[in-house]
Amino acid sequence: MKTLTSLALELGKHLAASGQTVTTAESCTGGGIAYVLTEIAGSSAWFESGFVTYSNKAKEDMVGVSLETLAAHGAVSEPVVAEMAKGALDAAGADFAVAVSGVAGPGGGSKDKPVGMVCFGWALKNGQVITDTQHFTGDRHQIRVATIEHSLRRLLVEIQN
Template identity: 55%
Template sequence: MQIIEEQLQQAGAKLGDQLRASGRTIATAESCTGGWVAKVLTDRPGSSAYMMAGLVTYSNEAKQVILGVDPQVLESEGAVSELVVRQMVAGAVRATGADVAVAISGIAGPGGGSEQKPVGTVWFAWGTGPGHTETSLQHFEGDRDAVRRQAVLYALQGVTGFLQSR
């Protein structure tokens, strides 16, 4: 699936408008997307009204130090796992004071995949903290750029849906 810049901007605008209208703030905790979700959210003037922080925690060490992800969970489950993205959301909310956070950890490729977790495997979480977090596992097709674009769009749409249900 070819995701174009316009789709990302529209999804970011929709989420930004929703956050602004509800008076909520957001933080991102990104790994494979390298801050792209935060970039899309801050492309609009006035985004400081809802964008609290964008944390790129690409390495396992950064996930531990900045977000408080349990090293034992990283060891047993791997960085690309449901438990890790749950802990990333909780850590982002705790570290920034944002009302909601989104976390993304995946394998964008071209290398790094395995039989259990092939290239294109991406875990997402969004929520307000440990007790109020939703997760989703997706498998995207394409090269590194395509996987990352799909992940950014999915994350923006996922948080938008989460907030609409609250």
């Protein structure tokens, strides 16, 4: 958790200095990214909101993921996290958004989408959307922590650019 706290502190420092904000749209982490960010005192100055969109219906209703995208690609896909990130950014009016959807296990995996597969999306106010897919190993907790860490590390890179 220390690494996550360090990352959140650094993110907060950069966001506060620039007067910018961040939001999250989370599925497999169940709000874990938002939790880590809001553990930082003063985070209300730069953390806008968090959307826990665990179900497909929540992804559609809360952050505007289209039924067509969900049907064509499934919830664990780069097209879905791209829409999640854009939708969260728009709904929150933030400068940055991070979205995650994956298979944390221990069940629920398939040949095409095994346990440990997590898709990431980062949306920037300038319209840019970045996506990435990672394959983590470990138990459910380890996969979720690795997901939070990866999302924060890439978010920090984008904030510093």
